[in-house]
């Protein structure tokens with residue numbers, strides 16, 4: 001399986017449903033319009049707190065995951081009508097999937113959602129959401145929104161685009177830093193580079209901003225596992241959902257953007273299942 005790195009993990013396997021293991025066909029020619037329609041319908045569903053806008057686009061056996069657990073959609077955040085202050089959707093035209101970053105200051109919620117499409121490349125096979133709210137690690141949706149609005153994520157000019165493999169490798173190297181002594185040397189550190197972790201921002205707007213301060217110095221921690229990827233070469237980005245085994249098995253979303261082969265932006269959302277996350 002290309003996009004999942006399963007590792008033996010004890011109690012967790014009982015929490016994470018088999019939905020994560022949906023075999024994914026390395027499809028080509030994904031239908032961008034279908035991906036876009038589904039992402040838009042998801043936004044409408046989240047805005048109205050109703051599954052109705054999604055209904056006709058769902059596979060009969062679609063699955064819904066919230067914070068790495070199979071969840072009944074009607075008791076989930078998806079069933080809460082939220083006023084959305086920010087939305088950005090990235091497209092993976094190889095995996096037939098989208099990644100959407102959402103902020104609702106009144107929720108308050110920050111939501112990271114990967115939508116995967118089935119073999120027909122049209123119907124939704126799964127909706128996978130990391131939902132952070134009050135109490136989540138470094139959570140403050142208003143502050144997060146302020147930082148997100150300062151950033152510019154235009155499409156990368158075609159001549160400067162990095163390959164899927166390069167983009168994914170950068171994200172994987174970064175997430176390996178907790179459990180590998182060599183991973184930090186594989187991260188293509190760029191300058192400027194800023195990290196938005198929950199509502200904590202490392203950038204000062206300076207041309208010399210670096211993403212290196214504060215990276216893990218202990219490389220013997222439990223790994224970041226059960227990774228799910230959405231890669232958008234046009235945006236230079238990869239969204240990776242995973243389990244932060246070193247932080248109370250938290251549900252985590254990391255998104256990385258490369259510009260010219262170098263790391264430029266890191267966005268994270270991390271939820272400890274209603275408990276206050278502690279490092």
Ligand SMILES: *[C@@H]1O[C@H](CO)[C@@H](O)[C@H](O)[C@H]1NC(C)=O
Pocket residue numbers: 018019022023059061063118119
């Ligand atoms: C849903 O059905 C499709 C088509 O039969 C199948 O390929 C897929 O594995 C099923 N997904 C789940 C989660 O059972």
Ligand SMILES: *[C@@H]1O[C@H](CO)[C@@H](O)[C@H](O)[C@H]1NC(C)=O
Pocket residue numbers: 140141142143
């Ligand atoms: C969140 O951040 C905003 C803007 O910085 C601040 O005004 C507000 O007090 C913060 N909220 C909480 C709950 O800390």
Ligand SMILES: *[C@@H]1O[C@H](CO)[C@@H](O)[C@H](O)[C@H]1NC(C)=O
Pocket residue numbers: 206207208209
């Ligand atoms: C980065 O630039 C700012 C001024 O723009 C300066 O204050 C700061 O010391 C510089 N940091 C480093 C690490 O060079």
Ligand SMILES: *[C@@H]1O[C@H](CO)[C@@H](O)[C@H](O)[C@H]1NC(C)=O
Pocket residue numbers: 218219220221222
């Ligand atoms: C690194 O993390 C491991 C696992 O949590 C812990 O046992 C160890 O004490 C830590 N080492 C240092 C130097 O903090």
